[in-house]
Amino acid sequence: MPPFGFNSTPDTPAYGFVRVAAASPRLSLADPKTNAARTIEAIEAAARDRIDIIAFPELNLTGYTCHDLFFQKTLLDGAMEALERCVRSTRGLSPVAVVGMPLVVDDQIFNVAVAMQNGAILGVVPKTYLPNYKEFYDARYFAPPSTASSKSVRLMNLPIPFGTDLLFDCPKLSGCVMGIEICEDLWGPIPPSALQAIHGATVLVNLSASNETIAKAAYRRQLVANQSATCLAAYVYAAAGIGESSTDLVFGGHSLIAENGQVVAEAERFRAECQTIATEIDLDHIRLNRLQTTSFADAILQAGIAREYRRIPMAIAPTIGKLSRPVDPHPFVPSEASLLRERCEEIFAIQRVGLTHRLSILPVPISPAIGVSGGLDSTLSLLVLCRSLDSMGVPRSRIRALTMPGFGTTSRTRNNALKLMEQLGISWKEIDIREMCLLEMKALGHSPFGILLDGLDVETLQERLLDVPSDERHDLTFENIQARMRTTLLMNSGFVVGTGDLSELALGWCTYNADHMSMYNPNVSVPKTLVKFLTRWAAENEFDGDVRATLLDIVATEISPELLPMGRDGKAQSTEDSVGPYELNDFFIYHFLRYATPPEKILWLASQANFDVAYPLETVHHWLELFIRRFFIAQFKRTCLPDGPKVGSVSLSPRGDWRMPTDAVARLWLDAAENAKIV
DSSP, rough: OOOOOOOOTTTOTTTTTEEEEEEEOOOOOOOOOHHHHHHHHHHHHHHTTTTEEOOOTTTTTGGGGGGGGGGGGHHHHHHHHHHHHHHTTTOOOOOOEEEEEEEETEEEEEEEEEEEEEEEEEEEEEEEEOOOOOOOOHHOOOOOOGGOOOEEEEETTEEEEEOEEEEEEETSSSSOOOEEEEEEESSSSSHHHHHHHTTTTOOEEEOOOOOTTTTHHHHHHHHHHHHHTTTTTTTEEOHHHBBBBOSOOOOOOOOOOETTEEEEOOOTTOOOOOOOEEEEEEEHHHHHHHHHHHHHHHHHHTTTOOOOEEEEEEEOOOOSSSOOOOOSTTSSOOSHHHHHHHHHHHHHHHHHHHHHEEEEEEOOOOEEEEEEEEHHHHHHHHHHHHHHHHHHHHOGGOEEEEEEOOOOOHHHHHHHHHHHHHTTOOOEOOEEEEEEEHHHHHTTTGGGOOOOOOOOOOOHHHHHHSOOGGOOOOOHHHHHHOOOHHHHEEEEESSSBBOOOOHHHHHTTTOOOOOTOOOOOTTTTTOOHHHHHHHHHHHHHTOOOHHHHHHHHHHTHHHHHHHOOOOTTTOOOOHHHHHHHHHEEEHHHHIISSSOOOOOHHHHHHHHTTGGGTTTTTHHHHHHHHHHHOOOOOOOOHTTTTOOOOOOSSSOOOOTTTOOOOTOOOOHHHHHHHHOOOO
């Protein structure tokens, strides 16, 4: 029996994860003794690799294709002996194993799943739907559960719960509740797993003997994924493989594990040896989705399907160690090239359609205004604006673009802004804001970096700024005056199209009533890491020639607000030096907002995402604490955001996904981050 490939540390907490597996040992048809031995081997391997729940195929102790042999007492007795061997073998082992067999109850044969753990049988669940069409003849041999009068069955001299009303609950792992169904149950219009899910089951197990035909694997994969999505659950599908009768059918061992609509593990079909798949399931994600999706619980009342389920305890105390499933360090950016291209096309279309509709209700002639800095965010907004006007048949010359160099503007970004505006054929103007900002600082009596402004002109001040030591280049008033001056000019130019992104809003890295404000912002729910990929995608797919070259150079430019002056070393202000790397912040944003993940788990997930290759975990820890501080402090900026389209699963719109009191205290989250162990 091959190992499942895990390497767990016993004292490592589970962080809300449970390990599940589907095993499809090679079957010996109508040979329960051999099948029991192979089942035991798989359970023991699961125990060594700290699997918590392992499922086997439908009727795996005998085989699904025994047909009229199911009426033979010899086979039924052999199946019972095989079950007892399996149960005894689990003494001292932690996994909950779910095996399939024929079982006589109330003088009828039932196709059942038997859950066992640590030398005991937990419960027996019969198959609900018995297919009796085409190649299937289940109703010839098996009885439906509605014909059973008993609520328990005596196995190994003990009364064991029996019925379709069983859920298996783990008191030591909050939110871990297992429901069981068998093969055809999933294919029906109201699967038992749907009822189990709305009554609390989070891990749904299916023992299956689904044969292979053309295109059936794709449909099966879709079915399992969709059921996990509909039920907001994990779905473990264990499929019969080689060894079943091939007289008329072939079974491929197509086992699957899905979570919340995504297939996270899949077996290779048609392999002769034992097929095993295993992965971790994040129960915290499942529970949060259910907490947020209020219509999920409504199904019980709306459909009139409230039922009483018996809760059977199971003793799972998982430890995880290193995750086998990958943790994406860039959760907003798909790693697969084709999926990334598809995602970029869709996001760009959403941005374009949202902005186009907003522009379409404005009085004509339309004259949108936009600030173009030569940076990523304003570039993406400008591209969306150009495509919006193109789709409306409005000439791009109607755009009123301003580029407004200030005290920190570099020649690279200025030149890129000028080239891009010229190449895109828009109307533009360059306004040097330094003189206006100098007048405002003088009016306020402000001395930037300790420099007295009396008698100074702009060029003299710019020269004096070169000598400000790098560790003293901190002046919020100096930055805000420039940012607000730009917004004042834009607001007096027309309908302002905003440029700020989701990451900046989460961090509060924007000036209130400056780059924070606009009439409509197409970037409002696009995180910074995705802005870069969207701009690159647009360069490679939407534009060509000189425009493409300029866009690619913008993508390659270091991210900077360019509000603080450069020193004589020529180094521009770096955003990431102040707020942390955007790839880390976007990782924090995704888990904090999408799944309400606590800080200690975020830090642990970051270690699983191999961020330590680029950043020591102490560094990740530092930036996580800063992210929490900034996120809470910046809420006042998010309570009055302008309109903009939601493009993904995370949004900070105060009218949509995120409502938070401005005066909420971050202490609880900071304490959790501070106390988190760095492993």
